[in-house]
Amino acid sequence: MVLVYIDQADQQIKKASLEALSYGAAIAKQLGCATEALIAGTVKENLAELGNYGAQKVHQLKNEALNSLDVKAHSTIIAAAAKSLNATVVVFAHNINGKAIAPAVAVRLGAGIVTGACSLPNTQNGFEVTKTVFSGKAFATIKIETPIKVIAINQNSFGIQNHNQAASVEEINIPIPAASIKITKVEKIEGEIPLTEANLVVSGGRGLKGPENWGILLDLAKALGAATACSRPVSDSDWRPHHEHVGQTGIQIAPNLYIAIGISGAIQHLAGVNRSKTIVVINKDPEAPFFKAADYGVVGDAFEIVPKLTAAILKMKSTA
């Protein structure tokens, strides 16, 4: 059986988990076995709807103490659940929570793990999974040598697939270990689309010359419904908050569309965005290295081009 861990934040199921569930269901189909989901804590959604993403059964560890991440507690109960349910493959989203929990679960199950997976397993010769390595600059195909396998799937690499079915929901009883950490304060970034979950991202670099010029970028992001990001020099200069920094040492993203404005495209920046499906580069320097990694390029002054692009998008949306 393939068991997919359904992750939540603020009692809402993360989009990345629905993708992990779709991915787990595809593995189950390949192996000819069932797909089941495991969720810890209490969420607002109707869990039967997880059937739409491929789950036949949903196991819920209904306990409010599990609503925030405690790796020791979560990994202990997920491993115990996987054992008692006889899971042979355990799937996580490779997001903040999945990255923290999945390797500990693998150890507790004596299982081999591949994190950052970007393909379905090849089961012709054992069990091989391809993952991104060298910050997205290459792929490695890894053979998992253990009877139980743990996989954490890269966000936005498999997609969400619809299955027209309802899942049965059952409560599962597993003793919950004492909390190993105490949360004392939560600061939420309100109203913004989390970068790692955004389908569309508009990003700015030093070419915008200063934080006072970000208005044109924010207008474009608003017209598109996109999240905003920036390059390292921009966050280092405090023009934009650190959590917007994408790149090798910032966060790595893989949106459907990445629009880079006034970013030259240093190799470290590309490492954070090269898994984007489509890249648009706007830069006045035709020699900017980013154009080599781009699908569409516009050479010229961002201060003229970006407002025109925003207007064109609003026009398209009003006629659509």
Add this chain to the structure above:
Amino acid sequence: MKILVCISKTPDTTAKIAFIEGNTKFDESGVQWIINPYDEWYALVRAIELKEKDPSTIIHLVTVGGVEAEPIIRKALALGGDEAIRIDSNSNDSFTVANEIAQVAKEGAYDLIFTGKETIDYNSACIGSMLSALLDLPFVSLADHFDVTGNTATIKREIESGEETCEATLPMIVSCQKGMAEQRIPNMRGIMAARTKPLKVLTPAASTATTSIQIFDLPPTKSGVKLIDPENMDELVRLLKEEAKVI
């Protein structure tokens, strides 16, 4: 307080990524090696800052690697740290590496184990989490602030929707990212001192690898950028909608 900092050797961020021997091995020719940036800038430097506040703090560094990892561990010692341990294994199986470090950690009875949030070569982000299961200790990932008073650590970490502050009782494991510490460079005194700091080499404990790398691949090269007339943004919007189908 005794801190163990996990150090990994990685190719420089600008290194050319290529493979040899039928794409089964990373091509190391001409590659500059560095301390994995997250291990250096955030984990190690934060440990050094803690020692500067409380000089009774002892910092040990641990790396799993062959003799070629020694210049990297010496460089780490030049930044700070009292002694280093190299476990003589070239394994690239995360479980094996974590298991080796766990043996050292058990032996040394550390109050705190720091790792970088991930390495920039295999990007697996596994070691801290695996250590927490192997040692059954609390683990906080993606920390960008860390302080300790007595036996209680206060940590700020990144969560899906923002930031969270939490407390844990030592011993514990923390994976570090940007914000933890200010990057620094080794000074001459540190470099000289590092030459005589103890570097212990240990034989790896026997453990069975749970994974093995079969083959590497490079992503297909982009077919080439399509340049759009800056005066014709309607065309770009049309291409994004009809050709790329992303908006």
